[in-house]
Amino acid sequence: MKRTSWLPGLVLSCLLFCPLAQAREWLAVGTDFPQLYEQDGQGRFIGLGADLLRVVLGEMGDSVRFELYPWARAQLMVAEGRADILVGPYRTPEREMRMLFTRHAFYRDRLVFYARSDQPLEWGGDYARLQGQRVAAIRGWVYGDRFDHARAHLDLRSVEGVGNALLMLQHGRIDLLATNERNSRPWIEALPAGSLVQLQPAIDSKDGYFAFPRREPYEALKVRFDETFQRLLEDGRFARMAAEAGVQVPE
Structure with a gap:
């Protein structure tokens, strides 16, 4: 019996510490x-x-x-x-x-609107100025409280992916794209220089x-x-x- 008295302690130690080592x-x-x-x-x-x-x-x-x-x-x-x-x-x-x-x-991301350079828009942070504009947002993305409050008053289209949305903007199927600078930069750099403009101010960060x-x-x-x-x-x-x-x- 004495030779097996250490077993309960060993089993308890393994139960407590072995999972942490895995x-x-x-x-x-x-x-x-x-x-x-x-x-x-x-x-x-x-x-x-x-x-x-x-x-x-x-x-x-x-x-x-x-x-x-x-x-x-x-x-x-x-x-x-x-x-x-x-x-x-x-x-x-x-x-x-x-x-x-x-x-x-x-x-940290900076969220912004992009428009075609031949159809710029002075939005000035006022969502009322976007009425009548076809605005694309990326499916599943978050744009902040002010944007969410304005959703019901926007002609909003949900698009899968930044690349698709930028092509839609370039070909005139939408008027504005809500996106972030970091995700959009590689795609925009591949487009003809000066074809798109970033609107100011930013939507949010x-x-x-x-x-x-x-x-x-x-x-x-x-x-x-x-x-x-x-x-x-x-x-x-x-x-x-x-x-x-x-x-x-x-x-």
Whole structure:
């Protein structure tokens, strides 16, 4: 009996500590976000969001696998627990009901309208001036409270993807495109110079986060993730990574 008296203690120790030592591979999903989450020519995921996940989860002793989906589907996958991490969502009360957001944002977007240069519009921040204009918004995107309050009074079309929306604008199928500078820049640079103009002022600015399913097992992941990300903020590594990626970050 004495030779087996250590077994209960060993079993208890394994139950308490062994799961913590097991590395976990997490599934991160998102859509093509230039500078944040995209694939290079070899299929490797690049951008600040992908790099941050590798570093943070690596320091936690875990790893990450990446997949690309349309934005609305990626959000649904995380909300339903079919994926573990959503890359880059803006924070809204509706999304917080379905997902757990990280404490810190990792980038900031400037939301703007684009118009064709031969049909410029002085909107001056007044949504009443947009009446009669065919306005495209990207499906699943968030544009801020003022834009949402004006939706009912706009001739609004929901479009899948920035590239499609910019082609519609270029060919006169819409009059205005509501988008963000970062996502739009690569597409606009591929168009004839000066064909589009950005309207002033901006629609809004929004910060982007990582998010997890709002389920009990992910609460511990969020705590560990926040603690590790905080260390990157404090030691300057995050600032260096953001500067190398050319990404604007929250002040």
